Amino acid sequence: MEKEQIEIYEKARKRVKQKKRLYYHFIVFLVGSLFIIVLNTFFKVGSQYGEWFKYVVALWLLIWIFHFINVFVTNKFFGKEWERIETEKLMDKHELKSDKLERELIKQGVITPNDKISGSEKKNLNH
Numbered sequence: 476m477e478k479e480q481i482e483i484y485e486k487a488r489k490r491v492k493q494k495k496r497l498y499y500h501f502i503v504f505l506v507g508s509l510f511i512i513v514l515n516t517f518f519k520v521g522s523q524y525g526e527w528f529k530y531v532v533a534l535w536l537l538i539w540i541f542h543f544i545n546v547f548v549t550n551k552f553f554g555k556e557w558e559r560i561e562t563e564k565l566m567d568k569h570e571l572k573s574d575k576l577e578r579e580l581i582k583q584g585v586i587t588p589n590d591k592i593s594g595s596e597k598k599n600l601n602h
Contacts (some may be wrong), residue, residue, distance in 0.1 A: 508532045
């Protein structure tokens with residue numbers, strides 16, 4: 476396989492794992508909620524607190540909703556691809572600033588066009 480195809484495959488595989496974990500979480504939520512409801516309603520566990528299972532199930536549902544949002548919304552917009560694009564943008568911006576500084580230094584006569592300045596040296600000159 477080509478490198479690009481391998482990357483696409485790996486990305487798809489990770490995405491499938493995320494979805495699988497979300498679906499597994501949902502099944503555990505359903506079974507766990509049913510178990511908690513049965514404990515409180517039929518076996519009177521924690522009955523001194525009333526119908527406490529409602530709060531536990533609501534909290535767990537909220538956590539599951541956050542998990543859902545993370546998998547289908549946040550990850551879609553702020554996933555690895557977004558990180559890569561933003562990193563490239565920042566690197567390009569830094570390169571433009573670095574080139575501009577180098578041109579200014581050449582114009583001022585501090586360096587000559589033949590001088591090679593590393594990125595860290597440019598950064599030190601800039602500050």
